[in-house]
Amino acid sequence: MASTHGAHRILVASNRGPITYEVHEDGSLHARRGGGGLVSGLSAIGPDADALWVCSALGAGDREAVRRGVGETGVRMLDIDAEVHADAYNGIANSVLWFVHHMLYQTPLEPVFGVEFRRQWASYEAYNRAFAEALADEAAQRAVVIVQDYHLCLVPGMLRELRPDLRIGHFSHTPWAPEEYFRMLPDDIRAQLVWGMLGADRLGFLTWRWASAFMRCAGEVDRERIFPTSPSGDPRRSVEHSPTGRPPLRTTQIGVHGLGADAEFLRARSHESDVDQRMAVLRAEIGEGRKAIVRVDRTELSKNIVRGLLAYRQLLEDHPEWRERVVHVAFAYPSRQDLAVYRDYTAEVQRAADDINSQYGTPGWTPVILHVKDDFARSLAAYRLADVALVNPIRDGMNLVAKEVPVVSDEGCALVLSREAGAYEELGEDAVVVNPYDVIGTARALHEALSMPLGERAERTKRLAAAATALPPAQWFLEQLRELEV
Incomplete structure (x- = not known):
């Protein structure tokens, strides 16, 4: 001693x-x-x-x-x-x-x-x-x-x-x-x-x-x-x-x-001028009248970004009525790039996004908007305008993104949530829950979330936000x- x-x-x-x-x-x-x-x-x-x-x-x-x-x-x-x-x-x-x-x-x-x-x-x-x-x-x-x-x-x-x-x-x-x-x-x-x-x-x-x-x-x-x-x-x-x-x-x-999420900080920060500027840019990228499926993650193997992209691709295949009416805004920020397996995974995310854009994109519509440079203000902008948030990790201790989006959302956001995220225990009742390995099931969940009536979406978001902020940092x-x- x-x-x-x-x-x-x-x-x-x-x-x-x-x-x-x-x-x-x-x-x-x-x-x-x-x-x-x-x-x-x-x-x-x-x-x-x-x-x-x-x-x-x-x-x-x-x-x-x-x-x-x-x-x-x-x-x-x-x-x-x-x-x-x-x-x-x-x-x-x-x-x-x-x-x-x-x-x-x-x-x-x-x-x-x-x-x-x-x-x-x-x-x-x-x-x-x-x-x-x-x-x-x-x-x-x-x-x-x-x-x-x-x-x-x-x-x-x-x-x-x-x-x-x-x-x-x-x-x-x-x-x-x-x-x-x-x-x-x-x-x-x-x-x-x-x-x-x-x-x-x-x-x-x-x-x-x-x-x-x-x-x-x-x-x-x-x-x-x-x-x-x-x-x-x-x-x-x-x-x-x-x-x-x-x-x-x-x-x-x-x-x-x-x-839980820090509601006071997030709500204040998400209404600063740099976030408003990024919202204007994102709206222009998405296009007038289109819905947005948003995900914000590090390119961490457990976050399941590739299967999320495959599920979005399946949505476009199974429900062609969503083509040109929805955009997947995917922020996949670099993580642990000094490890080869993470570099390979990041490249696979890019390939999956490029394949979807190549197969389904039109001169006036880019199905996947992928950003890989970390930008917190842009993430908050995406939270605010998201119609659907996709949080589908293979396994996650908690996943604060699932808690932050309902807190920041301007008009209510449907949450598609993996049952393998720790946040599922608190948010599962008001989320659209998925098996993260089931690409077809996740595509169905995305369709359900996109089709959710605005009133129901807003009510769910209120309950999600209350649960998400029950134990602030x-x-x-x-x-x-x-x-x-x-």
């Missing part, structure tokens, strides 16, 4: 922090601030809360900022060796854990857990250890630490060994794999991940589906030392565990916090904090 303690009472740990740095040609450093639920949450607790955000330096600008001692109050950026970070982040977090939890492997050929995997796993351990040591050094006695996501699954266990006095939480923003898929990982790695998570006093998930999956995986990993409990009629769930399998047992509480964070401070 560390011999001295830091001064911070509330600590957050995540791979990406609230700020990134760029080095300009003249050598000057320029900071760019981000947003999101954690930023809102930490803002909500006020400047006098002795809070610290521990994050990783992600690029050359961040590393240079650390070297120069440039930083922001309330943020500690860790300059972890670039190769270690690359192995941990791309090699393990994004190419193994993400694939396991989203069930993305083509199992006849992958995964292969050989020597290279073990080398990268050692980097994942080192990366998590760097976070644990920094948190142990910075935290005051009995401080609260909330660790974020699959990048840092080992931190709670490592931190517990260093600082048993701390109140430790971990929140998973992804799904959790079912036990038969989680079993794909080598046995010792499965155990290490589960025991790492169980170092926390409390584990948070986006839905009970993902929380229950973790509990089943934990129990299956070690039936003699890990005991999931779900009392009948009691919403409280927990996992009791002991290295020996005998008393005294430690208890890790399990909780669910369905992160600041409240989402504060709720977890309160649970750990008891």
Whole structure:
């Protein structure tokens, strides 16, 4: 255990922090601030809360900022060796854990857990250890630490060994794999991940589906030392565990916090002048009197963009009356382009869109408007004018787009929603629900959504917006904090 303690009472740990740095040609450093639920949450607790955000330096600008001692109050950026970070982040977090939890492997050929995997796993351990040591050094006695996501699954266990006095939480923003898929990982790695998570006093998930999956995986990993409990009629769930399998047992509480949309921010931002300008451009691209099916995604494998395009193609084939009367506005923003499988997927999205435009397009009508350059103002413009929002992921922890569109929509928007999105648990009753693998079924759902009477569409949108904003980001964070401070 560390011999001295830091001064911070509330600590957050995540791979990406609230700020990134760029080095300009003249050598000057320029900071760019981000947003999101954690930023809102930490803002909500006020400047006098002795809070610290521990994050990783992600690029050359961040590393240079650390070297120069440039930083922001309330943020500690860790300059972890670039190769270690690359192995941990791309090699393990994004190419193994993400694939396991989203069930993305083509199992006849992958995964292969050989020597290279073990080398990268050692980097994942080192990366998590760097976070644990920094948190142990910075935290005051009995401080609260909330660790974020699959990048840092080992931190709670490592931190517990260093600082048993701390109140430790971990929140998973992804799904959790079912036990038969989680079993794909080598046995010792499965155990290490589960025991790492169980170092926390409390584990948070986006839905009970993902929380229950973790509990089943934990129990299956070690039936003699890990005991999931779900009392009948009691919403409280927990996992009791002991290295020996005998008393005294430690208890890790399990909780669910369905992160919602930030209505106040979205409604204000979506009516700024740059959004109005982009709406005018989009309306011109779509054409007078046509309906718009909108999707906004990263070109992430789990988002299912290609099948969405194929479903739209099927709609045009099965219902020729929609030709020249509807446009699919598809924003597919680049993601993880340093990984070949993501570059290939992005190219496939482009090919699918080009094929539809080639087969069905006319001189006055482009069936698919595809944009691949990230533009938040343009996304908000599309939200506002969408007649139908298509959100059809293969598997998604939540999917905030499904929650944001009803909040921003000007005249009501029908939501076509995958039953495999975490948002389905809250929004499914008022959405048109689809099996994400069923292209014909999704085409039928698009037809139903396009044909929905305006009054019904508006009423559904109101209910969707209310459900989508039930737990806004600041409240989402504060709720977890309160649970750990008891």
